[in-house]
Amino acid sequence: LFVISRMSAFTYKNKPTKVRDISREMGVQYVLDGSVRKTDEQLRVAVALIDATNDRQLWAEQYDRPFTNIFAVQDEIVQRIVTTLNLQLTLWEQGMLVRKQTNSLEAYDYALRGVELSFRAAYEAKKDLNAQARRMFEKAIELDPQYAGAYAGLGKVHYQDWFYVWSPHPAQSLEEAFQTYKTAVTFDDSLPIAHAILGEVYLWKKHHDQARVEAERAVTLAPSDADSLMYLGSILIFAGEPNRAIGLIEQAMRLNPRHPPAYLVSLAIAYRVMGRCEEALVPLQRAAALAPHFLQTRANLAMCYAELDRIPEAQAEVAELGRINPNFSLAWVTQRVPFKDPAIIERMVAAFRKAGLK
Template identity: 30%
Template sequence: MAEEPAQRRLAAILAADVAGYSRLMGANEDRTLAGLKAYRRDLIDPKISEHRGRIVKTTGDGLLVEFASVIDALRCAVEVQRSMAQRNGDVPPEQRIEFRIGLNVGDIIAEADDIYGDGVNVAARLEGLAEPGGICVSGRVQEDARGKVDLAFDDIGEQRLKNIAWPVRVYRVQLGVEEAAVRHTRSLSDKPSIAVLPFTNMSGDAEQEFFADGLTEDIITALSRISGLWVIARTSTFTYKGKPVDVERVARELSVSYVMEGSVRRAGGRLRVTAQLVDATSGRHVWAERYDRALADLFDIQDDITRSIAASTQTQVTLAEGVAAGSRASTNHKAIDLIARAWARCYGQTAEAAAEASSLVEEAIGIDPSNPVAHRVRAAIFFDRIWSEDISPDATNMARAAALARTALRLGPGDEYAHLVMAWAWAYCEGRMEEAIAECERGLEINPSCSILYGNIGAYLAALGRPQEAIEACQLSLKLNPRDPSNFWRHYAIATAHFVAGDYEASLKESKRIARSRLHLPSAIIWAASAAALSETQEVQTAVADCLAQRPNLRTDSVVPGMLRFTREEDHQRLLALLRKAGLPE
């Protein structure tokens, strides 16, 4: 009997998978499988049937569903995600089963019981862009749904999807907003907004035009993944290509607060890229950087520069927003301004800055008690106050820090910084470094250019006794964001990694440089221990004096906030023995 020929048809395709499935299975296979089966039996399969969908195939953590109607598919996706959110309300964040859903409509190839084609592939790639518990749809889905469903969409611009030849317009479904709207811009009182203008080819080489355009597109995509920014789509900014640019006019026409522009120049075997970020409200240059690279693989260079620009932009906009919020007149969005000022003050890295930031964020929460960013900032500030010894690192305060981190993550699961503060809770409150690394990795799934997450992974790897990996992670963090005011923590982690590896000359050099540049007790302790290991008497005396000047009652076994305990007992005992040799009191 001859096989039935493949058929083509138009269909709506829903692709879904469980976020963090491997982690969930690694933590508890039985609980995860039982929970997933219950969700399928009680919620997902009935909803698919109710909306006339067909399950094409399932994997261990996902499924592919075909619908004849895009409206049916969208309603099914929304109802599933909203019901999942309600059911997860009382479940600890680390145990939640959360789906990411991608939805596309397009031409598919149907053969036997399976389906293929770009229509399916795009849906799968959209699912990868969705946040846990979220839905991403293609532009065609949004167009077909306009006026037919009571939903709001966030336009996140054209995205370059893996193995898809053309850019795809992507929208996030706003599950908590029920109004027929597409939000293209955000005002200063909401997220900071930015437009990336096409980078100018200064080479006179037509081939570099493609590189300049590709770099601009990649920067737009990378910035779009930063949860704290609102980024104008490529189709809007590329209308300015090849034209004289007035930054103030561009900002006014696109309703943005920041504009990025740059250039690409090739000379001989080298490539130079410049980028600058301008505050359109004041005309002030917030940040500028030059990147010089030897010509090799242009795609590697493009990726390297893109990630560095995205990471630096994230930090510099945070600092600029803090300054701007302090000078803006009082508005009905006062809580947003207070949060921006508090978050920027976190970079002060002193007890005074942490105390001021705490007052600001508590005032913001008093105005807007359920603001997820406010709760993330509150958790971060509480940790800062512990590390600066503004408050005691006793069991009560450490438990409160962990509780604040859990609240931040529950309210903002799509915020990479919420995952950062949860990683702090795992590492500093519970000593669980592997869980802290996994939490950072979940944040990097949201924003792969978040440099501080790489730095924290480095610190946890050092504590685990994996020094080479730790140094590489910290060096990547520093490369991505060389001007972050908190980078001394990355250098401290590198010093710690050298100490773990027994390279005392390197750990002495790195820790001494930090301790000499600022008051930082953890660095002074590593400095003293490294000097003792090398029997450098003068260095030992100077380092111990630095330690005792910061904390006169310091003892070899004191708890030092911000200093992770080594998980390998031999590393911990070696540190204590060297501190005794250095003459630190018992």
């Protein structure tokens, strides 16, 4: 079952868009439309499944349920879609369509807020947003101490504290990220994103084999999950398989047409590692337009421009890196970057020196 990422679908929220336009832009045949209304204790969900190729409504339904039973309503809607489309899914696949990670709606709300804040922290390079995200995930965990998704979000916060050197004790933050992801997997071993980002932490701890195992586990659990594919692709770049990584990242982009800038940067890193800097500039420049303060974009632009002997542009990117994060340095690169092949790290250092990074 090919399902477009919810992040891409959300771009049409509250916008008067024709179903056929959505179908063409997203590359899908079916569109699920609907609305949710909530009173103090009652929830009304109205949904309609539309075949976008002929604008024909396949079915419509209205669900009036107690507000505390939202997850049961989600399951019911999904099962109706499966029946209507006559999809040949296994019971396991049906069970994965809607995950009930918590029975606490308040915890779920805090976790959603945390996800938004942690994404903004990375793309806007703001330490305070990361701190706010931490509080949201911690509140979610207080409400549901076994909420695996909230632990996964909290692990991301710890990881960003380490990566961007926002923590006064970076090594401790990386270890906290590692332990928090392991807790998420303990509470829900079938949660793809927990395995995927646990793989990322293994990568930055320079445990390449374990990183690959976790990311491949995530893809096995959710073969159509764009983020899991992207994380696996990113890990393979550092492990020495950039060609395979490109295919996985492009597949992730197809599954999530509104992909975040990190997808573009990962694709560019694969090109750069292969010595294809001209090609790398295309996704990097797109990423820079989407998120001008994203550290990874500026760092890779600086290296590519340096390797292409476009020194003024490389120097401008290094200057921008200093404004975004004064902690970024040659020492950061040599001590942290987890390429399995030391020759690639030497190439990176040479490019950064050429661009003027100290």
